[in-house]
Amino acid sequence: MDVNEHEVSPATREFGCEQNLLSRPDGSATFIQGNTNVLAGVYGPAEVKVSKEIYDRATLEVLIQPKIGLPGVRERAREQCVRETCEAALLSSLHPRSSLSLILQEVHDDGSLLACCLNAACMALMDAGLPMSCLFCGITCVISTEGQIITDPTLQQEKESRAQMTFAIDSIEKRVMMSSTKGSISVQELQEAIALSQRASERIFQFYRDSVHRRYSKIQ
Amino acid sequence: MFASFKDKIGEAVLPGDVFTLELPSPENKAKAEKLICGPGLRRDGDNVSVCKCGVLRHKPPNVFWIDSQQKRYVPVKGEAVIGIVTAKSGDIFKVDVGGSELASLSYLAFEGATKRNRPNVQVGDLVFGQFLIANKDMEPELVCIDSCGRANGMGVFGEGGLLFRVSLGLVRRLLVPQSELLAELSALFPCELVVGLNGRVWVKAASTQHTLILANLLQSAENMTAKQRQQLFRKVADGAL
Numbered sequence: 001m002d003v004n005e006h007e008v009s010p011a012t013r014e015f016g017c018e019q020n021l022l023s024r025p026d027g028s029a030t031f032i033q034g035n036t037n038v039l040a041g042v043y044g045p046a047e048v049k050v051s052k053e054i055y056d057r058a059t060l061e062v063l064i065q066p067k068i069g070l071p072g073v074r075e076r077a078r079e080q081c082v083r084e085t086c087e088a089a090l091l092s093s094l095h096p097r098s099s100l101s102l103i104l105q106e107v108h109d110d111g112s113l114l115a116c117c118l119n120a121a122c123m124a125l126m127d128a129g130l131p132m133s134c135l136f137c138g139i140t141c142v143i144s145t146e147g148q149i150i151t152d153p154t155l156q157q158e159k160e161s162r163a164q165m166t167f168a169i170d171s172i173e174k175r176v177m178m179s180s181t182k183g184s185i186s187v188q189e190l191q192e193a194i195a196l197s198q199r200a201s202e203r204i205f206q207f208y209r210d211s212v213h214r215r216y217s218k219i220q
Numbered sequence: 221m222f223a224s225f226k227d228k229i230g231e232a233v234l235p236g237d238v239f240t241l242e243l244p245s246p247e248n249k250a251k252a253e254k255l256i257c258g259p260g261l262r263r264d265g266d267n268v269s270v271c272k273c274g275v276l277r278h279k280p281p282n283v284f285w286i287d288s289q290q291k292r293y294v295p296v297k298g299e300a301v302i303g304i305v306t307a308k309s310g311d312i313f314k315v316d317v318g319g320s321e322l323a324s325l326s327y328l329a330f331e332g333a334t335k336r337n338r339p340n341v342q343v344g345d346l347v348f349g350q351f352l353i354a355n356k357d358m359e360p361e362l363v364c365i366d367s368c369g370r371a372n373g374m375g376v377f378g379e380g381g382l383l384f385r386v387s388l389g390l391v392r393r394l395l396v397p398q399s400e401l402l403a404e405l406s407a408l409f410p411c412e413l414v415v416g417l418n419g420r421v422w423v424k425a426a427s428t429q430h431t432l433i434l435a436n437l438l439q440s441a442e443n444m445t446a447k448q449r450q451q452l453f454r455k456v457a458d459g460a461l
Contacts (some may be wrong), residue, residue, distance in 0.1 A: 129290035
């Protein structure tokens with residue numbers, strides 16, 4: 001990679017994805033960031049339980065399955081972050097009284113898991129062809145003990161950090177849709193981290209565009 | 221006015237992409253052109269925004285839509301689909317069409333059906349019909365007659381044949397006028413083919429073996445380029461299967 005490019009956009013690990021890899025779900029995708037890997041499946045618009053029916057929009061359900069064991073409190077917190085981001089991006093009023101389920105399976109966690117979940121979720125929603133007003137991506141930043149901001153950290157870097165932040169950023173105005181933070185951060189550090197994430201998001205959105213181009217290049 | 225659309229035709233677009241319409245100013249007496257937005261495009265003030273991921277298509281003079289590879293069907297009025305009868309309740313049948321809700325089908329909506337003369341439809345039968353009502357707020361309703369009361373190819377399926385699912389994109393490729401895929405397929409074996417826009421395809425050929433070959437070929441044609449497909453079909457024609 002170019003040295004100049006490092007200055008322009010903050011360093012992130014290599015990322016990759018594959019869409020439509022599962023046959024049963026309506027949309028599926030896997031997203032890889034470095035060694036972190038998440039598999040996502042989307043079902044819907046499908047029939048909804050009467051107790052969960054919302055009369056003017058679709059009911060979105062997000063499930064995160066950890067690699068080992070049963071989902072716990074941490075997964076529930078992540079589910080809520082992902083659900084609220086997806087609800088903001090999806091035009092769920094176009095499918096009232098139906099259910100959308102998004103299932104995220106953690107394949108390997110090497111840091112930035114929530115960001116990777118968000119990216120996999122966006123890819124899977126795109127694959128399912130659900131109406132969305134914009135795309136979104138997730139970026140994790142940590143502040144090291146020396147006060148340096150690192151984007152897309154590994155598990156080791158996360159453990160050694162003073163604070164950790166994850167942002168969901170929309171593709172149109174690059175605004176923050178969701179944020180989840182841990183540790184103490186000054187206002188200036190938060191703003192710096194947001195600015196860095198916004199710049200890093202451009203690369204992810206470009207990656208989305210390239211992978212969609214490649215996917216649709218076969219059908220003329 | 222359509223300049224921003226014109227350079228993107230045939231290219232992949234993503235949700236959130238925006239096309240601006242250069243509307244003629246009111247002083248300029250140029251006649252305003254009409255624009256028809258198909259699936260995947262939404263009007264958003266003076267702009268048109270994309271809400272689905274796919275390839276932008278254009279039909280002259282002014283129709284634009286997005287062609288995407290989806291698997292889940294959403295009922296649209298007037299589309300012909302293959303449904304499975306799942307329940308009989310009073311004077312309607314409940315039909316599974318692959319959408320988010322079961323569609324209803326009246327027993328009077330068959331050719332020649334009257335209150336006395338009920339059509340012979342059992343639970344588990346396949347029906348080919350079109351949507352009379354399909355919108356997001358109402359239960360979809362199927363009919364097996366056209367507006368003149370004729371069956372016009374619709375109704376209950378006969379014995380034999382095989383039903384399978386393919387992606388909605390492949391179905392649309394099969395149904396375009398003068399479809400290459402369909403021509404190549406019918407050149408291979410004589411067959412009966414019913415294609416529903418909900419991604420269900422029913423095939424019946426002279427023998428079970430031929431039916432299965434056709435079904436497998438159709439399912440594998442999904443992710444092939446025209447060249448790869450022709451190669452495969454030639455192999456089959458030479459008796460490789």
